[in-house]
Amino acid sequence: xxxxxxxxxxxxxxxxxxxxxxxxxxxxxxxxxxxxxxxxxxxxxxxxxxxxxxxxxxxxxxxxxxxxxxxxxxxxxxxxxxxxxxxxxxxxxxxxxxxxxxxxxxxxxxxxxxxxxxxxxxxxxxxxxxxxxxxxxxxxxxxxxxxxxxxxxxxxxxxxxxxxxxxxxxxxxxxxxxxxxxxxxxxxxxxxxx
Numbered sequence: 001x002x003x004x005x006x007x008x009x010x011x012x013x014x015x016x017x018x019x020x021x022x023x024x025x026x027x028x029x030x031x032x033x034x035x036x037x038x039x040x041x042x043x044x045x046x047x048x049x050x051x052x053x054x055x056x057x058x059x060x061x062x063x064x065x066x067x068x069x070x071x072x073x074x075x076x077x078x079x080x081x082x083x084x085x086x087x088x089x090x091x092x093x094x095x096x097x098x099x100x101x102x103x104x105x106x107x108x109x110x111x112x113x114x115x116x117x118x119x120x121x122x123x124x125x126x127x128x129x130x131x132x133x134x135x136x137x138x139x140x141x142x143x144x145x146x147x148x149x150x151x152x153x154x155x156x157x158x159x160x161x162x163x164x165x166x167x168x169x170x171x172x173x174x175x176x177x178x179x180x181x182x183x184x185x186x187x188x189x190x191x192x193x194x
Contacts, residue, residue: 009073013040027112038067042074087147095169097187099146101126102162111161119150119161126163133188134171140188142171142180 013036021028021036041047049064066075103111103122111118126148134144146167153160170181182188 010039010042035069035071038069039072039074042067042069042072092168094181095184097167097169099126099130099165099167099187099193100162101129101165102160108159108161112159115152119152122161122163123148123150126165129193130165130167130188133192135174139192140171140180140182142173143176144168144171 017036017040021033043064043066045064047065047067049062052061052063053059054061066072068075070076101122103118107118111122127146130146131144134140134142144167146165149164151160151162151164167187169184169187170179172178173180
């Protein structure tokens with residue numbers, strides 16, 4: 001069993017959240033602010049709690065209520081693990097590759113105020129690039145699939161929109177009857193994808 005992490009997202013939000021929210025004033029949606037508030041309050045007295053008593057020894061323990069927010073790492077860790085287990089069962093018995101598509105800084109700046117339009121284009125372009133290059137007989141010559149996930153913030157907690165893709169190492173031949181595998185350890189040329 002793993003111990004509790006030394007530092008949690010809620011701790012970061014409590015210490016740095018007020019200044020960060022002030023610096024981002026006008027750029028955060030009500031939904032984003034509610035998520036931060038829920039994570040900050042999760043399993044604290046702010047959400048109330050209940051007392052658990054051991055029938056054997058009579059020891060009492062206070063258990064604070066969770067926020068149940070779908071973005072909360074404390075509340076959703078079990079659900080996230082179930083989701084990962086289910087996705088694991090869906091995987092093909094092939095090598096998988098991780099690709100990342102990042103917006104250039106000037107377009108990322110536009111995305112800051114036009115999120116829906118730019119993020120939609122980022123998804124569409126990432127999928128189109130992957131499918132077009134993979135279908136080219138000079139590269140793979142196959143129809144591929146991918147799972148794409150949008151991340152809007154980088155590890156430094158700055159606005160950094162990018163799409164992560166998990167792609168199987170191959171695809172279906174154009175006639176749909178056979179599997180075309182990529183070379184081991186190599187999916188598609190990075191320069192061409194760029």
